[in-house]
Amino acid sequence: MRTSILSNAIAGAVCALMLSAPGAFAQGQPAKSPTLDKIQKAGTLNCGVNPGLAGFSMPDDKGLWLGIDVDLCRAVAAAIFNDPTKVKFIPMTAKDRFTALQTGEIDILARNGTWTMQRETELGLLFTATNYYDGQGFMVRKKLNVTSALELSQASICVQQGTTTELNLADFFRANNMKYEVIAFATSNEAVKAYDSGRCDAFTTDASGLYAERVKLANANDHVVLSEIISKEPLGPAVRQGDDIWFNIVKWAHFAMVNAEELGVNKGNADEQAKSIKPDVRRLLGVENEFGKFLGLSNDWAMRIIKHVGNYGESFERNIGAGSRLRIDRGVNKLWNKGGIMYAPPIR
Amino acid sequence: MGATSSTGPTSPSQPSFVRSAMTADRSPPVPTSGPLAWLRDNLFPGPMSAVATILGLLFLLWVIPPLARFLFLDAIWSADNGDACRAPEAGACWAYVRQKFGFFMYGSYPREDVWRVNLTLVAGAVLTLWMLWPDARGRGGAALAFFTVYPVLAFGILTGSPPFPIGWLPSSPEGQIAWMVLIVALFATASTLFYLNRYTGWAIAIFGFIAWSELGSWWSSLELPLVGTHLWGGIFVSLLVATVGIVFSLPLGIALALGRRSQMPVLRFLSVMLIEFVRGVPLITVLVMANTMLPLFVPDSWSPDRLLRPLIGVALFSAVYMAEVVRGGLQSVPKGQYEGAMSLGLSWWQMTRLVVLPQALVTVIPGIVNSFIALFKDTTLVAIVGIFDFLKAVDTGRLDPVWAGPKISTTGYVFAAIFYFIFCFGMSRYSMMMERRHSAGRSR
Known part of the structure; x- marks a missing residue:
């Protein structure tokens, strides 16, 4: 996802103006975080989505927010308040999301943002972790009998104009x-329509988007998303710089789930597991040690997350995996010991 | 002389210019009433019109059957998910609108509390109709309630917080006693004024204030669950933004128009500056400024509510357009009217209220309603600052993977179009009726 130069400039100017809050604390002291205090x-966490x-x-039919990014904010709220509903979800356009984070309007930006260098260095953000490894992929008709993107030579491919997707395609x-x-088409919708009507052999965009578009097709089961990924799009939540404790809380909320x-x-x-003997x-x-204290939270912070929101796998299956309409394959988002790259440092 | 008519032209007794033969009967006059006459007069008065009529009929024949087929015959009226609607032969997916109607109507407002929204909307609709219905009894009372009591109660009902800033009330025992003394003193003053029949307007205002503050204290005992504005959405928010915009833009616009024509240089300068500045930037800029930049300049605790910011922006924006429309009306009032009013010894306020504005406003009813309609449709722009108005709710609902599909999106947009059309067309018809009533005297 790209942002305009203007909004980058605004966000940059804002963070230059802002004095970063001192996040240092003496070793052994419980943590103090201005964001957490606020x-x-x-009584609520502001989450930009x-x-x-x-x-x-x-939002679903009842207006309740659902999704893997939403779950992350709910996990942080559960860790703080023991109540996953104490979140204000603030819908953000791609344009004003970084400014809103810088001004303190939102505390977490969980808006499927791609973790890039420029966003951390120029915009003064910190991405806490990757909660979804996305990347560009291809969708083709099953009857073409194509199993790999490398077999797409001579193919016609539908794509949205003027996106990094188009450039990645050329590179590949x-x-x-x-x-x-x-x-090429001006909108993603037109490109999908053209693909559905048979004007091209394949359609390309980010893999998660391919699955979302597939369910809209007349016969979703006639189409298959190829497993090759031709670009890196690590999506994750971001916080503003200058509050390291808060950064840790958001980061470890995700790691706790993984x-x-x-x-x-x-x-x-x-x-039941709390009675386990496994250290x-x-x-x-x-149950052992005091890891919550150094986040400024209670000691059962991770317990709260798991009881209210569930672990990462549950969240994935419920929102985008087999348990949802999207039925996205876990793929690289499997745990590191199951063949994926989802990896969390140990809690110790 | 009946016999002469039968004699030939050669008859010597008849002058040659007298006609000797009967003229042929003329065909009866074409009917000027009845369906055929209507058809001829309205549809086929000449060859060009006939061609236009036939082309128009062909166009309707071309458009209406597929449209009716899509919207009604092939439409899916009930379904649990979008599978039936994704079939190639399926038409409009009304099942989707039914399923998502709650979301389109209320956004994320908690479902167990939507009675509060319904109550507010119904009360608002009743008051509006009552106020606008020509010749209705007690229209003035309805208008007064709509502009004073209704907003206060609506705020309390919708947010669940007391509609009076009770946080400002003193909390210490001494302070509370002082407050009570103040209330009693105010009550006594107002009663005396009322009894003496002097400054009764002020007395009523004081009574209103006392009632308002008491209502605020009583409200907290109701313990309505608080519903933050971040949960508001759908048709409810669209109507809210439009109503606030309309209600504030007209008086503010009139004030700005009067200020612009004022003799006082500072007032005139300020009015011109505000009008020209706000009119010179797009509404989107105003909204983004209010939403993104405003929090940068004010401390966190001062930052206004996320919904309030676009409300202010929209009201201000439409007010300056309204000011220019009203100024047009003011300029159309002949100078003699001003001079006549002044020669009667009316003060400036009396002249403006009794002579100038009634004439000026009636002249510009089409312009005013035009502004209202534009404002009503512009409310959709609040979506860009993250408010789930009706159109945004429709736009989001269609992304739900349970329902997503091309025809389902179309159905959502058709539903939105019907909603906006009903409201805009209603406003337009109402204004035409008012114009006819007000110009009855002039068109004689």
Whole structure:
């Protein structure tokens, strides 16, 4: 996702103006975070989300927000308040999201933003972790019998104009010395329509988007998303610089969910697991040691997250995986020991 | 002389210029009433019109059957998910609108509390109709309630917080006693004024203030759950933004127009500056400024509510357009009217209120309503600052993977179009009726 130069400039000027809050604290002292203080005083966490992206953040029929980005904010709220509903979801356009984070209007930006260098160095943000590894992929008709993107030589490909997607496509075919015909459209909707009506052999965009578009097709099961990913789009939540404790809280909320999945702790068995003799599990659930204290939270912070929101795998399956309409394959988002790259440092 | 008519032209007794033969009967006059006459007069008065009529009919024949087929015949009226609507032969997916109606109507407002929204909307609709209905009894009372009591109560009902800033009330025992003394003193003053029948307007205002502050204290005992504005959305917010815009833009616009024509240089300068400045930038800029830049300049605790910012922006924006429309009306009032009013010894306020404005406003009713309609449609722009207005709710609903599909999106937009059309067309018809009533005297 790209932003305009203007909004970058505004965000840059804003962070230059802002004095970063001192986040240092003496070793052994419980943490002090201005952001956390403000949130505890207000009683709600302000979370900037995408106004509508299936699987990531979207209001349902009743107006309740659902999605994997939404779950992350709910996890942080659960860790702070033991109540996942104490979140204000503020829909953000791509344009004003960074400014809103800098001005303190939102405390977390969980808006499927791609973690890039420029956003951390120039815009003064910090991405806490990657909660979804996305990347550009291809969708083709099943009856073409194509199993790899490398077999797409001579294919015609529908793509949205003027996006990094179009450039990545050109790079990929040039790197593999293959010929192709590009058919570009002004909007993603038109490109999908053209693909559905048979004007091109393949359609390309970010893989999560491919799955979301697939369910809109007349016969979703006639189409398959190829497993090759031709670009890196690590999506994750961001916080502003200058409050390291807050950065840690958001980061470890995600890591707690990943660690819980790895240790087999889930929404249903969390209470039971607290009696486990496994030291990893005991540390995660706050039965041993005092990891919560140094985040400025209670010791059962991770327990709260797991009981209210669930572990990473549960969140994934519920929102974008097999349990949802999108049915996105876990792919690289599998845990590191299951063949993916989702990896969390240990809690110890 | 009946016999002469039968004699030939050669008859010597008849002058040659008298006609000797009967003229042929003329065909009966074409009917000027009845369906055929109507058809001829309105649809086929000449060859060009006939061609236009036939082309128009062909166009309707071309458009209406597929449209009716899509909207009604092939439409899916009930379904649990979008599968049936994604089928190639399916038409409009009304099942989707039914399923999402709550979201389109209320946004994220908690479903167990939507009675509060319904109550506010129904009360607002009743008051509006009552106020606008020509010849209705007690129209003035309805208008007064709509502009004073209704907003206060609506605020309390919708947010759940007391509609009086009770946070400002003193909390210490001494302070509370002082406050009570103040209330009693105010009450006594107002009663005395009322009894003496002097300054009764002020007395009523004081009573209103006392009632308002008491209402605020009583409200907290209701313990309505608080509903933050971040949960508001849908048609409810669209109507809210439009109503606030309309209600504030007309008086503010009149004030600015009068200020612009004022003899006082400072007032005139300020009015001109505000009008020209706000009119010189797009509404989107005003909204983005209010939403993104405002929090930069004020401390955190001062930062106004996220919904209030676009409300102010929209009201201000439409007020300056309204000011120019009203100024047009003011300029159309002949100078003699001013001079006549002054020669009767009316003060400036009396002259403006009794002579100038009634004439000026009636002249510009089409312009005023035009502004209202534009404002009503411009409310959709608040979506860009993250407010889930009706159109944004429709736009988000169609992304739901359970329902997503091309025809489902179309259905959502058709539904939105119907909603906006009904409101805008209603406003337009109402203004035409008012114009006819007010110009009845002049068109004689």
